Amino acid sequence: MSRYLFLVVVLWWITPAAFCEDQPQRFKPQITPEDVKPHIEFLAGEPLKGRSGEDALAASNYLRAHFRKLGLKPLFGDDYYQNIPGPKAPDGSPTMYGRNVGAWLPGSDESLQNEFIIVSAHYDHLGTRDGKIFRGADDNASGTSMLLEVSRQCVALKEKPKRSIVFLGFDLEEHLLWGSRWFVAHPPWPIEQVKLFMTADMIGRSLGNLNLKTVFVMGSEHGVGLSDMLTTVGEPNQLSVARLGIDLIGTRSDYGPFRDQKVPFLFFSSGEHPDYHTPNDVPERIDYDQVASVASLVLKITEHTANAPQVAAWTDDLPPRLEEVASLHRICKALLASEDEKPLTDIQRFLVKQAETTTRNILARGTVTPQERRALIHTSQILLLSVF
Numbered sequence: 040m041s042r043y044l045f046l047v048v049v050l051w052w053i054t055p056a057a058f059c060e061d062q063p064q065r066f067k068p069q070i071t072p073e074d075v076k077p078h079i080e081f082l083a084g085e086p087l088k089g090r091s092g093e094d095a096l097a098a099s100n101y102l103r104a105h106f107r108k109l110g111l112k113p114l115f116g117d118d119y120y121q122n123i124p125g126p127k128a129p130d131g132s133p134t135m136y137g138r139n140v141g142a143w144l145p146g147s148d149e150s151l152q153n154e155f156i157i158v159s160a161h162y163d164h165l166g167t168r169d170g171k172i173f174r175g176a177d178d179n180a181s182g183t184s185m186l187l188e189v190s191r192q193c194v195a196l197k198e199k200p201k202r203s204i205v206f207l208g209f210d211l212e213e214h215l216l217w218g219s220r221w222f223v224a225h226p227p228w229p230i231e232q233v234k235l236f237m238t239a240d241m242i243g244r245s246l247g248n249l250n251l252k253t254v255f256v257m258g259s260e261h262g263v264g265l266s267d268m269l270t271t272v273g274e275p276n277q278l279s280v281a282r283l284g285i286d287l288i289g290t291r292s293d294y295g296p297f298r299d300q301k302v303p304f305l306f307f308s309s310g311e312h313p314d315y316h317t318p319n320d321v322p323e324r325i326d327y328d329q330v331a332s333v334a335s336l337v338l339k340i341t342e343h344t345a346n347a348p349q350v351a352a353w354t355d356d357l358p359p360r361l362e363e364v365a366s367l368h369r370i371c372k373a374l375l376a377s378e379d380e381k382p383l384t385d386i387q388r389f390l391v392k393q394a395e396t397t398t399r400n401i402l403a404r405g406t407v408t409p410q411e412r413r414a415l416i417h418t419s420q421i422l423l424l425s426v427f
C-alpha cells in the first residue's frame with residue numbers, strides 16, 4: 040500500500056473519540072522522556088548499522104540483557120531467544136534468519152495465570168544500503184523503547200498483575216512480518232490463551248508532519264468492550280488518542296498474524312511522515328515526550344487488562360461509523376485553519392470547502408447513506424492526495 044493511501048485511510052478512519060466535545064479523562068504519563076531516550080539513541084545509533092540480519096544481534100542482546108536485569112522469566116523454555124531458522128546452507132548446515140526476544144511476568148492469580156497479555160514491538164530495521172545507514176529511530180526504536188520501559192514498570196508494580204504479561208521484541212518485521220508469523224506458528228502455549236495483543240510501530244513522529252499530537256489506536260473495533268476500555272483508561276496529558284478501524288489500512292505491522300487468528304489486538308502508531316524508510320529517520324527528530332506518553336498509555340492498558348474481571352472477546356460484528364464523517368469534517372476544518380502555514384491552491388480550497396459543507400450537513404442530519412459514504416471516501420482521497 041502506498042504511503043499516500045495510508046495517509047488517506049488513516050485520516051479517514053479517525054473516530055471521533057479524539058474530537059468530540061467531551062474532554063477525555065486525562066492522566067500524567069508515568070514513563071518519562073528521559074526513560075525512553077537512551078534506548079532510542081542506542082538502538083538507532085550508528086554502531087547498530089540499522090539492525091538488520093547479523094547487525095540485529097546487538098539489538099536483540101540489548102533486549103535480552105534488559106529483561107534479564109529486571110528478573111523477568113525467559114519466554115521460550117529457559118531461553119529469551121526464539122530462533123527463526125533460515126534455509127539450509129549448501130553444505131546442509133542450518134542457518135538463521137533472526138530471533139524474537141521474549142520474557143514474561145507470571146500472573147499472581149492462579150485461575151488467570153494462563154491468560155496472557157502481550158506487549159510487543161519489532162526491533163529490526165532496514166540495515167545499511169549503498170553505504171547509508173537506515174537508523175530507524177521512529178521505525179521502530181521508538182516502539183521498542185516503549186516495550187522496554189513498560190516491562191520495567193510492570194515489574195515494579197506494587198500490586199502484582201493477575202494475568203500473565205508477555206514482553207516480546209520481534210525480529211524480521213521488515214521482512215514480511217516473518218518474526219511475528221513465526222511466533223504465531225510456534226507459540227509457547229496455545230494462541231487462544233492470548234487475551235490481548237498490543238504492538239507499537241512508529242510512535243515518535245507525526246502523520247505527514249502535521250501538528251496533530253495524536254496517537255492512532257487501531258483494532259479496538261474487533262474486541263467487545265475494547266473501545267469502552269480505552270475510554271475508561273483515558274488519555275495522557277497533551278496527547279489525543281484517535282481510534283481507527285484496522286480494515287482499511289490492512290496489514291501494516293506485527294498485529295497481522297494475530298488478527299488472522301482472531302486474537303483481540305491494539306496497534307499504536309503516530310503514522311507515516313516524509314522520513315519514513317529513509318536515512319533521515321534519526322533520533323534527533325523524535326518527539327520524546329510523545330513516545331513517553333504513548334508508552335504510558337500502553338502501560339495503563341496493560342495494567343487495566345491484566346486485572347480486569349473480563350477481557351475482550353473477538354468480534355467481526357463491526358459497529359456503524361458516522362464517526363468517519365465527523366473525522367473528515369474535523370480534518371477539513373484543520374486544513375482550512377492552518378492555511379497560514381500550509382497554503383492551499385484554489386482547487387484544493389474549493390475541494391476542502393465543499394467537503395466541509397457536505398460533512399457538516401450529514402452530521403446535522405445524523406445519518407449517512409452508503410452512496411454518500413462512497414462519495415466521501417472518493418472526495419477525501421482526491422483531497423488528501425492533492426493536499427499532502
Ligand SMILES: [Zn+2]
Binds near residue numbers: 240
Ligand atoms: Zn515498522
